[in-house]
Amino acid sequence: MERHLVRTVAIMVVIAALGGILLADRADRVAKARRAARAAAAADSSAAATANPDSVRIVAAAIAAYDADRRARGLEPLAVRVLSCVADSAGVLVMLIPERLVPDADATLRVGRNGSATLVRP
Numbered sequence: 654m655e656r657h658l659v660r661t662v663a664i665m666v667v668i669a670a671l672g673g674i675l676l677a678d679r680a681d682r683v684a685k686a687r688r689a690a691r692a693a694a695a696a697d698s699s700a701a702a703t704a705n706p707d708s709v710r711i712v713a714a715a716i717a718a719y720d721a722d723r724r725a726r727g728l729e730p731l732a733v734r735v736l737s738c739v740a741d742s743a744g745v746l747v748m749l750i751p752e753r754l755v756p757d758a759d760a761t762l763r764v765g766r767n768g769s770a771t772l773v774r775p
Contacts, residue, residue: 710768714764719733743763746761
């Protein structure tokens, strides 16, 4: 009976060790894939910004106006993502969404040809 218990414990230790090794290896592979994806996204973003510097100016103006509006209402600025940029006759409509889930934090802003940005109220 004692041998059976020792054998069972030894098998459990081996399984746990293999699981730890495999888990660490998988974590390393996931981390490498994430770093590669971040590097590719950064390269795409910098290439797009170099190709169209006006888009960077437009998004920067929209985010600055969004942050100013939130501060004026006594709210903290949020990290946002650009949902869309649509050019029209008066300038560009930029739709922003927050990175974290916050009620009523999404916004649509109009960036004029002169660079001024105003919040479009729903």
